[in-house]
Amino acid sequence: MIKAAIMGCGTIGSGVYEAVERNQEVIQRELGEELRIAKILDLRNFPGEPFEKLVVHDFQELVSDPEIRIVVETMGGTKPAYEFVKACLLAGKQVVTSNKALVAAHGTELLQIAREKQINFFFEAAVGGGIPVIRNLGSGYAGQVITEITGILNGTTNYILTRMEREGADFAAVLSEAQELGYAERNPEADIEGYDSCRKIAILASIMTDREVNFEEVHTEGITKIDSLDFRYAAKLGASIKLVGSALREADGIAVTVFPLLIAQDNPLYSVSGVYNGILVKGNLLDTTMLYGSGAGMLPTASAVLADMLEAAKHPAENLLYGWHGKALSPKPVAESSHRYLVRFAGNAAELGAEAAERFGRAELIVLEGTEEFALLTPRMREREYRTIAAGFSNIISMIRAELD
C-alpha cells in the first residue's frame, strides 16, 4: 500500500479524499497496489466525516511519518503552504499541489529541490482544473517546439462574460448574481482583475520556454471595464470577447499577457462558454489543438490531483521532465506586441469617424445605432504605434485588443 497525506481539507482537499476512496478499484488496477490517504492535516476537526480519524493538526506528525510517500497540498496561498511543501520535498516526499499561487511564486525552487531529491513536484491541478494541460505539454506534445499557448484560464470571468454576451447585461449586475450563485467569490479581485489567469499563464509560459517566467512581469488586464456596448460592437464584428492568457514565441522574445480579446468564430476558443476553460496549444508540428473542460470544481480538480498522485506513485524515485529548469526569462514589453484594436470614441461618427479612421491607417468604422459614440477596428500594428496615435485623441473611451482577420 502506498500512503499519502492531504494538507488542507477544504473543497479540493476533501474532493481528493473522496476521489481516492471512490476510485480505489481503478487505482489498484492501474498501480497494482492500494493508494490510500493516511493523514489529513487541517486546523479543524471533522466530526462525523468518514476521514475524521485521519485528521492531524501538527505538520510535524505528517512530515516525520516515514510511511507517507506522497503529500497533496490543497491549502492555497503561500503561507504556510510554501514552508510545508518545501519541508516535505526535503524530507523526500513527493508533492502534488493544486495551488497556482504557490507554483507561480516558488515553483522554480520547489522543482529544483524535487530534481535534487530524484522525486517529483507535480501541479497539474493548478492550471485548467480537470484539463491535463501540463501533462500534455510534457508528454502528449513531446518533441515539439510549442509556439503558442492561449487559454481561457478562469471560469468565473468566462461565466460573467458569457452571460453579459447572451443577455446584454452589464458587468456589475452579472458579477453580483454570480456571487450569489457561488460562481464568483465575495472578494472577486483575483478573478476579475486577471490575477488568477496571470499566475496560470506564467506557469504555462515557464513550461513552454523551460525558463522561469515571473507572474509579476506579465502584463495583466481584467474584465472590469468591459460593458454591454463592447459586446454589441463585438456582435457586429461576428466576434466574442474572452479573457485570455497568452504565451507567444515571437522572433524578438516571448510575449506573455492577460487581457480581454476579441476573437472570431473560427477560433476554437470562441465556443468556450460559461465556467469552462479552453487552452489552445500550437506547436511547430502539431498545428492547432485545444484542450477543453472544467477549469474548477471539486471533483474535476481532484481528478487532476489524483492523476498526479498516480504518476508520482508509479515513479517513486525518478524525477520526470516536468516544469522548467532555466533561470528567469522576462517577457517582452506589451508595447512591442502587435494586435488589431477595437477603439471606442465619444462623439458622432459622421462628424469624427472618417478622420479618426484615417489617422489609424484606414481603420474600419463601426457605428452603434442609438449611441453617442462609435468605434474603430484598426489594422494590425505594434501597441507602441497604437499608443502614439491614440495619444492624439481626447475622446477615446476604451480599447480592446482583437485577434480578427
Place this chain on the structure above:
Amino acid sequence: MIKAAIMGCGTIGSGVYEAVERNQEVIQRELGEELRIAKILDLRNFPGEPFEKLVVHDFQELVSDPEIRIVVETMGGTKPAYEFVKACLLAGKQVVTSNKALVAAHGTELLQIAREKQINFFFEAAVGGGIPVIRNLGSGYAGQVITEITGILNGTTNYILTRMEREGADFAAVLSEAQELGYAERNPEADIEGYDSCRKIAILASIMTDREVNFEEVHTEGITKIDSLDFRYAAKLGASIKLVGSALREADGIAVTVFPLLIAQDNPLYSVSGVYNGILVKGNLLDTTMLYGSGAGMLPTASAVLADMLEAAKHPAENLLYGWHGKALSPKPVAESSHRYLVRFAGNAAELGAEAAERFGRAELIVLEGTEEFALLTPRMREREYRTIAAGFSNIISMIRAELD
C-alpha cells in the same frame, strides 16, 4: 544515440523523418541524447531525398539490426504490416504505429507480445492524428472511471458535412470537390461509410473498458444518406449533424456505435468544423472534457508518432499501461440504446403530421416550407421501440439519431 527505423515512407513516414530531423534540438533536451532515423524500409528508392541513403528494401535488414531499438510502422493496412510489426516486437524492438487498421485488427495480440517482452507497442497517431487522446486516457485521466468517449474522428466526413451545412450543398457535389482538393480519397468508402471512425472508436472503447472491442461488432452508419434537407431540419432545431463514434458505459453494457448524430449548440462537438477532430471524454470525476485538433495531415500525425517514440525511448525496458488487457467484450445491440430520432416522412404535414406525432409519443413536428415532406423529433426511446413504431409507416424517408434536450 538511440536509433529508430521507419517502415513505409509515404506521407506519414516521411513526415516522421522530417519531424525527427527538424526537432532534434528539443528531442535531445527531452531525452538527454540523440534520436535518429537509421533505416527506412520501402519498396521504392528516393533519389535526391535527404534520407536516400537510409532506404532499405529488405525487412530482414531492419529486423536483424540490433542497433535499432524503435520501429515506426507507417505502411498502413494489415499486410504485411501485421507480420512485420509482430516480428519487430518478437525481436525486442519497441513499435510505434499510426495504423488504425492494424491496431483494430491485431492490437490485442501485439499489446500482449509487447507486455511479455517488457517493451511497448504505441499507437497514439492511429486515433485523432495529432490529438494525444490515447496518452490522455492512459495518463492525464489516470485513476478515473471513463464513462463516455464520443468523437468526431474522421476529418474527411466532417469537412463534407461542414460544407453541406454552410453552403446548403448536396453530398455528392461536396464529395467530388473534396476529392479534387485532396481532402477525400478517390476511393472514399473507408471515410464516408464510417469504417475509419469505426476502427478508431473500437480502439478507444477497448482502452476505456480494458477489453478488446472488435470493430466488426460496432454498429456503423456513414454519411452517404445525409442530404441538404437534413441540414435544413437541423437548423430549425438549432442543431448540427456530425458523424460521431461513441463508446458509452451504460447499466446494461457498453454501447459502441458510429452514426450521424444531431447535436445541440451547447455540445462542445458542435463547434468542431472542417477537417478538425474533436473527442469528448467524460469521467466519473472529470465532468466533460474535449480534445480538439488536426485529425490527420503529415506533420500533426507525425507529431503523435514522435511523442510515442520519445515515450518509448524513455522506457526502453518497461511496459507502460497502455492499450487493453482483457478478453473480448461485445457491445450491446444498438436496438437497446436510447436516443431521440429525427424522422422524415413523405407527404403533407397538415394531413399526416398530427397522427404520426401521436404514434411516436407526442413527437415534435417540424415542417420545411416548400417541400412535400415533414419530420418528427421523437421523445427519447429505445431504438427497439422506435423501430416497432416506425414499421407501422410506409412513408418514412430517413431517420437520424439526435442528442438534443
